Amino acid sequence: MRVVFVSNSLDDTKKLALMISKNLFVGSVITLDGDLGAGKTTFTKFLAQGLGIKEEVLSPTFNILRCYFSGKMPLYHIDAYRLEDQINNDIGLEEVIEGDGVCVIEWSKFIVSLIYEPLNIQIIITSSNSRRFEISSEYSKYFDLLNDLKEMN
Template sequence: MRIVATNPDQTQAVGKKLAALLQPGDLILLAGDLGAGKTTFTKGLALGLGIKRNIKSPTFTLIREYKEGRLPLYHMDVYRLEDGGAEDLGLEEYFNGDGVSVVEWASFIPEELPAEYLEIRLNKDETDDNKRYIDFNAQGKHYEKLVAKLAE
């Protein structure tokens, strides 16, 4: 499924809508170039989960935890782990925990990922700097159902 967002508010709105469908233990992988809108999308997820705090990119902290919403949100940026080290973070505990895990740059930790997840790829339009193409790639029946509900 593909959604086209023409501004950052629409990108956030897609995240907010998805948040209403999420359950404990859900895993979302966000892919896209720098500036594609991964953190903007995550801000929408947080709003949809009832999290009021400002969402910041976890680039330098690796993991930010937001526990005050309907479900906890675990926002991870594993870009700095391209040379290894993910096995020491205890990611499996997050992935199997009570909240929603959002992982940016998951391509750097393929061996740490479970078989089922929802990958969301954000791509900038080449001519319109505000326009984003948001593509959903479900891995597993649970995520296929989730994407089908989002499409309704």
């Protein structure tokens, strides 16, 4: 199942992220892909707000993983950009992917074999302030969420 959401502003992206955050559950996994500057971290910041997270969400590029525990469930934010293909199982990312909270993964293509039953979000830059969000999943646990999103645009 697949839904397209057009965002023409940060406010639109916030609306989308808040709507998605309402439908998340323990074990949700979201992959976020798209070019540098597409809005993956920006989307995650709004998603964190929706989960009631109080801390500032920073890009995990140089840390690979950042964890936030002040919301209604834990948020694990992974940025796999610097892992490229050199992943080894010692890092323990599997524990937070499908862990006790929500896991969001930027540049998921670099750790594809570790990812379990995701909701996929592809962000395409259409102009300086506009983004096309392509949101899809083959897993029925996300179909209610995808149906809700259909009503939005």
